[in-house]
Amino acid sequence: MINFKSLHKSRPSLVIAFSVLAASYSSTSMAGRLCVERAEVTKLFVGEVNGNMGTDGGNAIYAEFDNQTTIAANLKYNLDDEKGKGLLSILRTAFIMKAKVDVWDHHGDNCDDFDEVDIY
CATH class of the missing domain: 2.40.50 (OB fold (Dihydrolipoamide Acetyltransferase, E2P))
Structure with missing residues (x-):
């Protein structure tokens, strides 16, 4: 399991990139x-x-x-x-x-x- 609090402290850019990726994925999924x-x-x-x-x-x-x-x-x-x-x-x-x-x-x-x- 990922500990986001420790991840945020050690690698803030990784957390930001993950958040942006997750947001873009959820907003661009196509219903078809x-x-x-x-x-x-x-x-x-x-x-x-x-x-x-x-x-x-x-x-x-x-x-x-x-x-x-x-x-x-x-x-x-x-x-x-x-x-x-x-x-x-x-x-x-x-x-x-x-x-x-x-x-x-x-x-x-x-x-x-x-x-x-x-x-x-």
């Missing part, structure tokens, strides 16, 4: 927009996919859901990004298990792409 709710993944498209968000150099990830929605992973969440590999893993699991998912967009909140998948 729910784009697909409790739907099954019916198709996955990976690689040189010609969709609305482009191919991202052959690293694109697109998912189609049972509500006929097809949506791309955000360009920062594709195969050439560790975050994208995680999203693809969740999508594959949901596809194989026929589990329901929620898909969220936190970048622009307009559902042109997604960056979060919740599996049920």
Whole structure:
């Protein structure tokens, strides 16, 4: 456990930096927009996919859901990004298990792409 009183006495700049970081994190968290709710993944498209968000150099990830929605992973969440590999893993699991998912967009909140998948 951190003793903030002793930390404050020995390293005041560290306490200030921590406080600023915590305040900025809490004020910039984005609620996001729910784009697909409790739907099954019916198709996955990976690689040189010609969709609305482009191919991202052959690293694109697109998912189609049972509500006929097809949506791309955000360009920062594709195969050439560790975050994208995680999203693809969740999508594959949901596809194989026929589990329901929620898909969220936190970048622009307009559902042109997604960056979060919740599996049920």
